[in-house]
Amino acid sequence: MFGWGEAGKRHPLNSVHQPGERPSREQTARRNAPHGRSARPAQVVEIEGYSVTLLRKPIRNAYLRIKGPDGHLEISAPLKMPSAEIAALVSRRRAWIEMWRARYNSNLLEGKSIDTRHWSDERKKAAREVLDERLARLLPHWTLIIGKRPTAIRYRLMSSRWGSCTINTGIIRLNLVLGELDEDLTELIIVHEMTHLWVSGHGKEFRERMQAYLPDWQERRHRLDEHQLF
Structure with missing residues (x-):
């Protein structure tokens, strides 16, 4: 993946993401995770004052994405990761989250956000x-x-x-x-x-x-x- 200036920003909370067409670390983690455990339905929860879509998956690390023009947060987390640990990770990334949200807002005002969903x-x-x-x-x-x-x-x-x-x-x-x-x-x-x-x-x-x-x-x-x- 060409990892520059991409919306749906993805930031690994406890590992480093290398963009590319090659499998992501999350995909690799899912492949290497113990079998027999399935993902849980998505939940919308409040974490550290943010509305977050939380996805519990059979992966080893937690990943945070900023998605859409409104800068909505989405977290993929291991099935058994404690809620307190997820909250602590979000807290540590607060400056990063606010930076990207500010960029989204600035780009929307300047007309630099590009909606790829509805192209004729x-x-x-x-x-x-x-x-x-x-x-x-x-x-x-x-x-x-x-x-x-x-x-x-x-x-x-x-x-x-x-x-x-x-x-x-x-x-x-x-x-x-x-x-x-x-x-x-x-x-x-x-x-x-x-x-x-x-x-x-x-x-x-x-x-x-x-x-x-x-x-x-x-x-x-x-x-x-x-x-x-x-």
């Missing part, structure tokens, strides 16, 4: 045509520089990521919303995801490659962060 066929078609035209120019250029080429590039509307790369298949997915943003931001995502054809994570090697490919990539990243998806 015409709007989708227009975005695809823009991306097709951009990729026709950008993909050959960056294939020569990066030294790898995706096996396929697919478009889809996504509410929580700008792009993704499945390394073992070489398939890259781009958010259709990019067709409505500046071309240099589309280029940023293309380079980011193509870099994942070499590097799976976002560590030192990934950052060094991005810096070599796009010296202004962090400035572009900050501009992309101004747009919130939901």
